[in-house]
Amino acid sequence: MQVRVQSAAFDLGTESASFVASAAGAGAVVTFTGLVRDNGGRLAAMEIEHYPGMTEKAIAAIAEQAMARWSLADALVIHRHGRLAVGEPIMMVATAAPHRADAFAAAEFLMDYLKSRAPFWKKEIGADGVDWVAAKDEDEAALKRW
Amino acid sequence: MQVRVQSAAFDLGTESASFVASAAGAGAVVTFTGLVRDNGGRLAAMEIEHYPGMTEKAIAAIAEQAMARWSLADALVIHRHGRLAVGEPIMMVATAAPHRADAFAAAEFLMDYLKSRAPFWKKEIGADGVDWVAAKDEDEAALKRW
Amino acid sequence: MIEVLYFAWVRERIGLPRERVQTTAATVADLVAELSAREERYALAFADLASLRVALDQELSSFDAPLAGVREVAFFPPMTGG
């Protein structure tokens, strides 16, 4: 299990390749990558604030829950903070499991918890001004399925 | 939408990176990769037979269904045939969408349909002999959720 | 004349990947009966239709489907892709 919280950019290709290489024996690998969307050209950049210390702990706890709940060979979470340009990767999760159902379920679980339970706050810097992204009811509701 | 049926190996890292690069504007990218499992050391290789002509058509039809059903920016399916060594990638799907729920659902849908509706047949070449992989009831049942 | 294709263990049991068949069979089931009557290896391959699938002109179909106008019939076990 690997958790990285960083301001540096990362490359989905490089991370995916090394995750698969280390997940020898697993039959199924799922990755999710979140990218800064341009919102129809209105977004210039995104700024992500986080709570150093708590962030790493919260993500590790979420990942440990996933490892305990599904039959996983490995899991990876990378989440960035700081200023990100449109199109840049914000975060990724990867899961490796003997079977696809476990790999998919664990990746969706990790995403649902990262959305609402990891201490990150997104601010959109756009043509129309600067705004904190509001939490969505549907993201909170998504936790109920687990 | 891209569909590739090939005997050549492919690299998850390279494919993921170029898929993300072409999916500009999407906020969410999901990939699934299937690898040859070693089944506790008993498997030497896997041989995949397919139905040239029908394979490409069946996969394109499945991918078009996914594009019509979810709000996707793009989708990719790569599936290999021929002889594959343990640990090698068998196939991958990738989906790009504005929102993560669509990217996940479409990737799972593609996997469920590829498992039971694309004309591939797997043969395991192992220490205990050579055996065609039997279709699983759970894979057929998985189609019912869509 | 119809092109008949066999895949996976159906191909192995019959011993051929494909053949051209002269037939007046009205349905897939009729064609299966004709082939099964030919030789033991066909009868063995077609012994349990529940474990077989059929495609007509590269589209999944069923054993009661008519063969009129069909150029290519393929018999194979349930697919195991992914």
Next chain:
Amino acid sequence: MIEVLYFAWVRERIGLPRERVQTTAATVADLVAELSAREERYALAFADLASLRVALDQELSSFDAPLAGVREVAFFPPMTGG
């Protein structure tokens, strides 16, 4: 003495990322009441508790939780990770 941290728009409204607070508050809600009574900017930041979350020593908690033994309290809006 307790370390109090503010994030996102809570930090912006209060104008500070963190401060040390001398308090005898028994619960988080008591601490919020004390801070709100200090100055308008605190009262504004804490006006709607339903739109706030609190962590005690870096674990999510609730406004009725006791502060005994707690070294670090953080106030922030609902998280928007992922």
